[in-house]
Amino acid sequence: MPNVNINKKTPAAEQEPNIRNRNWDEVTSTYTEDEAVAEANRCLNCKHKPCVSGCPVAVNIPDFISAIKARDFAGAYAIIRRTNALPAVCGRVCPQESQCESKCVRGIKGEPVAIGRLERFAADWAAEHGVGAADAAPSNGRRVAVVGSGPAGLTCAAELASRGYAVTIFEALHLPGGVLSYGIPEFRLPKSIVHREIDNLQKLGVTLETNVLIGRSITVDELLEGGYEAVFIGSGAGLPSFMGIPGENNCGVYSANEYLTRCNLMGAYKSDNQTPIRTSKSVAVIGGGNVAMDAARCAKRLGAEEVRIIYRRGADELPAREEEVHHAREEGIIFNLLTAPVRINADEKGVITFVTCVRMELGEPDASGRRSPRTVEGSEFDITVDTVIVAIGTSPNPLILKTTPGLEAGKSGCIVTAEDGVTTTRPLVYAGGDAVTGAATVILAMGAGRDAAAAIDAALSEK
Numbered sequence: 307m308p309n310v311n312i313n314k315k316t317p318a319a320e321q322e323p324n325i326r327n328r329n330w331d332e333v334t335s336t337y338t339e340d341e342a343v344a345e346a347n348r349c350l351n352c353k354h355k356p357c358v359s360g361c362p363v364a365v366n367i368p369d370f371i372s373a374i375k376a377r378d379f380a381g382a383y384a385i386i387r388r389t390n391a392l393p394a395v396c397g398r399v400c401p402q403e404s405q406c407e408s409k410c411v412r413g414i415k416g417e418p419v420a421i422g423r424l425e426r427f428a429a430d431w432a433a434e435h436g437v438g439a440a441d442a443a444p445s446n447g448r449r450v451a452v453v454g455s456g457p458a459g460l461t462c463a464a465e466l467a468s469r470g471y472a473v474t475i476f477e478a479l480h481l482p483g484g485v486l487s488y489g490i491p492e493f494r495l496p497k498s499i500v501h502r503e504i505d506n507l508q509k510l511g512v513t514l515e516t517n518v519l520i521g522r523s524i525t526v527d528e529l530l531e532g533g534y535e536a537v538f539i540g541s542g543a544g545l546p547s548f549m550g551i552p553g554e555n556n557c558g559v560y561s562a563n564e565y566l567t568r569c570n571l572m573g574a575y576k577s578d579n580q581t582p583i584r585t586s587k588s589v590a591v592i593g594g595g596n597v598a599m600d601a602a603r604c605a606k607r608l609g610a611e612e613v614r615i616i617y618r619r620g621a622d623e624l625p626a627r628e629e630e631v632h633h634a635r636e637e638g639i640i641f642n643l644l645t646a647p648v649r650i651n652a653d654e655k656g657v658i659t660f661v662t663c664v665r666m667e668l669g670e671p672d673a674s675g676r677r678s679p680r681t682v683e684g685s686e687f688d689i690t691v692d693t694v695i696v697a698i699g700t701s702p703n704p705l706i707l708k709t710t711p712g713l714e715a716g717k718s719g720c721i722v723t724a725e726d727g728v729t730t731t732r733p734l735v736y737a738g739g740d741a742v743t744g745a746a747t748v749i750l751a752m753g754a755g756r757d758a759a760a761a762i763d764a765a766l767s768e769k
Contacts, residue, residue, distance in 0.1 A: 313416025362753030391464035397426025439506035446470035456484020458540030458739025461755030488571035521705035543740035553650030562697035593697035614640035
């Protein structure tokens with residue numbers, strides 16, 4: 307049904323919460339053509355295009371929305387693809403509410419235009435109607451290596467390929483996609499979508515080599531000595547952090563990375579899959595970001611009767627997307643806010659029985675501007691659980707830094723870059739995404755991939 311309220315987004319159909327929390331199908335459906343046109347007609351096509359300033363990859367948002375208004379859906383897709391190599395992914399997982407949609411003028415007196423839903427529609431329509439990526443560009447005779455096939459690496463490769471470079475992506479795992487494959491669940495981002503976007507990239511001429519661990523299989527120096535004129539490191543941040551509390555080594559404690567990798571990349575969510583994952587009755591997920599929401603919602607779908615988020619700050623401080631928190635609550639996830647675990651308890655066999663927690667209160671803002679949590683004295687209490695998933699952040703694997711002389715490490719093991727955010731301390735070695743910033747969003751990693759491709763092209767064009 308077309309939208310008739312100009313101040314509200316055109317709704318997207320969703321599965322009922324108590325149905326979807328037991329299956330792995332996408333929660334939200336893609337707009338129909340009529341719904342997309344109705345939503346596109348809410349766009350004011352502002353002269354100064356404020357929404358574009360909120361997009362890390364500078365998609366020409368008013369132009370692609372205007373194409374949807376005119377029912378030129380193929381044209382809309384083509385406009386997006388000029389600057390965004392992964393539109394079907396971004397339309398599903400980008401935090402538009404804090405980026406492009408936060409700048410939308412329509413949002414001053416109502417809800418902003420649903421830019422993310424329209425981007426998803428254009429990408430899905432193109433796939434359904436056989437509209438693919440652009441043809442491969444004429445070769446310029448130069449070779450570049452990309453380390454990692456996550457969003458930063460894929461974007462850098464796409465940008466370079468469009469300029470005529472012969473690009474090879476080296477991926478440590480057996481399947482490409484990085485966090486898109488191992489981290490984000492099927493109900494948020496179907497793996498068929500990831501594979502489709504990677505297929506489009508390969509049609510541009512990009513070569514993909516899996517099961518290659520840079521720093522072990524081959525080093526960055528060996529890549530440069532072997533004919534690659536530049537290297538981009540987009541290896542992400544896959545090293546999990548832990549709390550350092552008693553009991554973290556007990557049976558049934560997972561890092562969110564391991565839990566989600568088993569579930570997503572290794573297919574443990576499929577009934578006929580042999581990948582082992584714990585069958586839980588009561589699960590506690592420590593953390594409040596998108597990864598924590600993903601882990602909690604996966605645990606629910608894997609059959610846990612009770613799943614709770616334990617987070618040391620309040621609802622207003624939850625770093626996860628509002629949509630993800632909303633969906634988690636609808637699906638029956640319990641939120642223990644202003645709560646922090648201090649001990650994970652187990653029986654004589656090392657099997658978890660309960661988590662001891664304390665109440666928290668918020669004090670003065672810390673260096674990041676967020677109010678610091680502090681313990682309420684005498685507030686200890688226990689929560690009965692049999693599984694704990696720790697989702698409090700990740701950092702880059704130090705292997706590349708250790709095996710690449712002259713590459714400087716900074717805070718939390720991230721690669722140090724110049725003011726442009728992508729040039730490292732090694733000539734012709736560039737880096738971006740979570741390997742530089744620590745764990746962040748898909749779209750920010752993609753923006754770094756674009757910047758790195760531009761920097762590489764500029765540097766090699768001068769040689």
